[in-house]
Each structure stands twice: as C-alpha cells, then as structure tokens.
Amino acid sequence: xxxxxxxxGDDVTLDGDTRESLFTVLQRxxxxxxxxxxxxxxxxxxxxxxxxxxxxxxCLVPFFQVKQREVVTPEGFxxxxxxxxxxxxxxxxxxxxxxxxxxxxxxxxxxxxxLFPQAGKEECRMVIGEIxxxxxxxxxxxxxxxxxxxxxxxxxxxxR
Amino acid sequence: MxxxxxxxxxxVYSPRSLAEALALFVPNPQAQLFAGGxxxxxxxxxxxxxxxxxxxxxxxAEDLRRxxxxxxxxxxxxxxxxxxxxxxxxxxxxxxLKEAARVIGTSALRNLATLAGNVCQKGILxxxxxxxxxxxxxxxxxxxxxxxxxxxxxxxxxxxxALAPGEILTRVRIPQEDWPQTFYQKIGNIRTxxxxxxxxxxxxxxxxxxxxxxxxxxxxxxxxxxxxxxxxAELAGQRLPLPHRVRSQAQERVDEALNxxxxxxxxxxxxxxxxxxRWILTRLDDD
Ligand SMILES: Cc1cc2nc3c(=O)[nH]c(=O)nc-3n(C[C@H](O)[C@H](O)[C@H](O)COP(=O)(O)OP(=O)(O)OC[C@H]3O[C@@H](n4cnc5c(N)ncnc54)[C@H](O)[C@@H]3O)c2cc1C
Numbered sequence: 001x002x003x004x005x006x007x008x009g010d011d012v013t014l015d016g017d018t019r020e021s022l023f024t025v026l027q028r029x030x031x032x033x034x035x036x037x038x039x040x041x042x043x044x045x046x047x048x049x050x051x052x053x054x055x056x057x058x059c060l061v062p063f064f065q066v067k068q069r070e071v072v073t074p075e076g077f078x079x080x081x082x083x084x085x086x087x088x089x090x091x092x093x094x095x096x097x098x099x100x101x102x103x104x105x106x107x108x109x110x111x112x113x114x115l116f117p118q119a120g121k122e123e124c125r126m127v128i129g130e131i132x133x134x135x136x137x138x139x140x141x142x143x144x145x146x147x148x149x150x151x152x153x154x155x156x157x158x159x160r
Numbered sequence: 161m162x163x164x165x166x167x168x169x170x171x172v173y174s175p176r177s178l179a180e181a182l183a184l185f186v187p188n189p190q191a192q193l194f195a196g197g198x199x200x201x202x203x204x205x206x207x208x209x210x211x212x213x214x215x216x217x218x219x220x221a222e223d224l225r226r227x228x229x230x231x232x233x234x235x236x237x238x239x240x241x242x243x244x245x246x247x248x249x250x251x252x253x254x255x256x257l258k259e260a261a262r263v264i265g266t267s268a269l270r271n272l273a274t275l276a277g278n279v280c281q282k283g284i285l286x287x288x289x290x291x292x293x294x295x296x297x298x299x300x301x302x303x304x305x306x307x308x309x310x311x312x313x314x315x316x317x318x319x320x321x322a323l324a325p326g327e328i329l330t331r332v333r334i335p336q337e338d339w340p341q342t343f344y345q346k347i348g349n350i351r352t353x354x355x356x357x358x359x360x361x362x363x364x365x366x367x368x369x370x371x372x373x374x375x376x377x378x379x380x381x382x383x384x385x386x387x388x389x390x391x392x393a394e395l396a397g398q399r400l401p402l403p404h405r406v407r408s409q410a411q412e413r414v415d416e417a418l419n420x421x422x423x424x425x426x427x428x429x430x431x432x433x434x435x436x437x438r439w440i441l442t443r444l445d446d447d
Contacts, residue, residue: 112267
C-alpha cells in the first residue's frame with residue numbers, strides 16, 4: 001500500500017502494510033530512526049513524532065492512518081528555528097548532550113509546551129520524567145522549560 | 161521495498177462521520193472499532209499492530225469529537241482524545257475527570273488515546289470509569305436503528321461496558337454539579353504489577369458545617385470497584401468534622417467491602433485503601 005504524506009515538510013509517498021506501525025515504515029522506507037531501538041509499547045518516547053501538530057508514539061500509530069497527514073520527526077524538528085532557540089536556552093542553562101535522550105527530550109518537551117502553554121513547574125517535571133534516562137539532565141530541562149514559557153508569555157503580552 | 165506482515169491484510173475503513181461508520185456495519189457486522197488504538201495495542205502486544213480482520217478506524221469522524229455545553233450537563237464526544245479533554249478551559253470538565261485523565265500513559269499517548277476507547281477496553285474498566293461513575297455520567301450508545309443511554313451504575317454492576325456488534329459509544333454526558341472538594345490518588349501505572357495498582361477518589365460537598373453530599377470510590381483494576389452508596393447516603397447530612405465513631409464505622413464498611421471483592425485485594429492495596437479512606441474522612445471540613 002503506497003500512501004502520500006508530508007514528512008518534515010516534503011511531499012513523499014511511502015510503501016507499507018496496513019498493519020505496520022508508522023515507526024516501522026519510517027525506519028524502513030524513509031531512513032528515519034536509524035540508530036534507535038524502541039520499546040514498541042508506547043512507553044519509552046524514542047519513536048515520538050508530531051502528527052498534525054500533536055506528538056504521538058509512532059510505534060502505536062498504524063501506517064494506514066497517516067494518509068495525507070503531516071509528520072515531523074525529531075530529526076526534522078532539529079532543523080527548525082524554534083529548535084535552535086529552545087536549544088540555545090538549554091545550552092545557556094548548562095545542558096550536557098546525552099546521546100540517548102537529548103534530542104528526544106527537547107522534541108517531547110517542546111511539543112508538550114506547544115499544546116499546553118500554561119504548563120506549570122510540576123507539570124513540566126512530570127513530562128520530562130516521561131522519557132526514561134539516567135543522564136541527569138532533568139533539572140536543566142526544567143529550568144529551560146520555565147525560561148521558554150516566560151519568553152513566549154512575554155511575546156504574547158507584548159503583542160497585546 | 162515493502163516488507164509484508166504475514167497473512168492477508170485486514171479490511172480497513174476510515175469513515176468520515178458517525179453515519180458513515182454505522183452504515184459500514186451493515187455489510188460488515190463483525191467489524192471492530194479502532195479509535196486511538198492504544199488499548200488495542202496492549203491487548204495484542206506484538207511488533208506489528210494486530211488489527212482485527214475488519215477494522216473501522218474512527219480517526220476521521222470529526223462529529224464524534226464534539227463538545228456540547230448544556231445548561232445542566234456537558235456532552236463529550238466519544239473520540240475526543242484525552243489531551244483534548246484536558247485542554248478544555250474553565251470549570252466545564254470536572255477536575256476529578258481531568259485528574260484521572262492526566263495520569264493515563266504519557267502526554268504523547270494521550271494525544272491518541274480516546275475517551276470511548278478508555279471506557280470500552282476489553283476485560284477491564286479503564287481509569288476514567290471510576291471518576292465518571294462518581295460524577296453520575298451516562299453513555300450514549302448508537303446503532304443504525306437508534307440510540308440508548310447506559311448509566312455508569314449499570315456498567316459498574318456488569319463490570320464492563322457491554323456493547324452489541326454494530327454499536328458505538330458516541331457521547332459521554334456528565335451532569336453539572338458543584339463539588340467543592342475533590343480527592344484523587346492513583347498508585348502505579350501500566351508497568352506496575354496488578355496487585356500494587358489502585359486509584360482512590362472522592363467528591364464532597366460540605367455546606368454550613370454539614371456534609372451535604374459525599375461520593376467515594378476505590379478502584380483495584382484487577383479485583384474490582386468499591387463504591388458503597390448506602391454508606392455515602394448515611395454520611396450525607398452528618399455534622400462536620402465527622403465524629404471518631406462515625407469515621408471508624410465507615411472504615412469498617414470499606415474493610416468489609418474489601419473482603420467481598422471477587423479477586424482478593426493485596427495487603428498493599430488494602431493498606432492504601434484504608435489509609436486513604438481515613439485521610440479523606442478527616443479532610444472533609446477543610447474549606
Ligand atoms: C503505554 C500505555 C500506558 C497506558 N496507561 C493506561 C492507564 O494508565 N490507564 C488506563 O486506563 N489505560 C491505559 N492504557 C490503555 C489505553 O491507552 C487507554 O485506556 C486509552 O484511553 C484507550 O483509548 P483508545 O482510543 O486508544 O482505545 P482503542 O485501543 O482504540 O480501543 C479500545 C477498545 O474500545 C473499543 N472502542 C473504541 N472506541 C469505541 C467507541 N467509540 N465505541 C465503542 N467501542 C469503542 C475498541 O474496539 C477496543 O476494544 C495505556 C496504554 C499504553 C500503551
């Protein structure tokens with residue numbers, strides 16, 4: 001089954017079986033998530049993509065559901081200005097790159113804050129805790145999230 | 161290059177509305193519904209997604225995602241995602257329902273997981289059900305011939321949402337009532353062993369030094385749901401704070417109910433339930 005979709009801003013057609021997950025097809029057909037293994041149960045966060053502006057575990061999304069929809073992967077997101085701005089804040093807070101989780105965490109946290117811009121400290125802590133990793137970057141991510149939200153709020157108030 | 165998954169591919173339909181979904185049941189009476197697919201996946205854990213032979217995927221049916229604000233009730237469309245539910249601003253969605261939704265899976269999972277999918281999981285009652293039961297919610301069930309309403313009381317008695325082939329849970333109706341005090345605590349998640357998982361919740365309406373109304377529920381996913389409506393009725397009207405004797409009697413009633421569960425509660429669950437019960441009863445007079 002060949003399906004058209006938008007992947008990281010490009011029109012593409014991917015080939016897969018109805019029962020395959022989006023993760024499996026992206027990995028095989030589009031070369032995405034090459035280095036990664038994931039839990040295939042929707043818990044580890046390592047296969048997350050943004051599907052029509054909502055972050056989802058791609059291992060739980062059946063391929064047939066993505067026809068003509070827009071998919072952004074962490075790789076695609078890392079090419080955007082928003083990623084660079086968010087990353088800059090995190091670097092200023094002292095983020096030490098972790099090969100296991102940094103990109104996944106940034107993608108996850110950013111997607112959440114887009115959906116819930118009113119998120120408080122506790123909520124951010126919970127969301128960061130959803131990606132299991134022992135690298136110790138959580139406090140940095142929490143501080144970065146708080147600064148990002150402050151900045152967005154300042155822009156919003158300034159616009160009024 | 162496509163790697164085939166074994167066996168013939170299932171027939172998959174993606175209806176664009178409720179009417180289309182219902183009509184598809186005529187030529188496909190055994191078709192099964194697929195909403196977020198997240199419970200489906202846990203029911204059939206394999207590397208590919210084990211779709212039923214005939215699948216009706218509801219992801220394009222926008223009319224099943226509507227929210228209707230009535231004077232006395234709130235209607236939530238069955239395929240609203242849990243995050244859409246959490247995004248509803250203002251006092252409309254009762255806080256106890258939001259609290260129960262917020263601790264289901266991860267935030268990304270909650271973009272897929274739906275209200276109806278949670279309620280209709282096969283074999284178990286999802287985490288939203290106990291909260292909906294306390295709120296006195298009702299479920300609208302539709303088929304091609306018409307609709308019926310299922311009360312949460314009926315579901316609690318049956319132990320599950322029993323739907324006939326061709327039926328769809330279309331709406332959840334929640335009466336608008338004022339519950340100034342809400343208690344919610346969930347212990348464990350999908351990775352926790354069954355006998356260490358439980359959720360405890362309560363709604364209370366203290367007024368002028370009296371307990372006007374109280375609802376309490378304890379959910380042990382593997383063992384069952386404890387809700388003692390006769391006890392709730394006895395506690396309503398009592399002066400606050402509740403005297404020690406009344407609290408002890410209430411504790412005993414919950415203890416008895418724990419003994420009557422079809423699958424016995426673990427020592428841990430029993431301890432937590434009784435502790436939480438004690439805690440709620442002492443917090444009722446807080447402003
Ligand atoms: C990692 C992970 C963590 C989870 N954590 C929790 C948790 O903490 N608590 C919890 O309760 N659950 C949990 N779940 C299970 C599940 O994600 C949720 O219950 C979710 O709300 C199910 O919704 P869904 O739309 O994905 O359902 P689906 O998987 O699409 O459907 C579930 C069942 O409901 C039926 N159904 C779906 N929609 C309708 C409808 N409109 N009318 C009639 N029948 C319908 C389907 O046929 C199927 O049998 C978890 C799952 C995963 C993978």
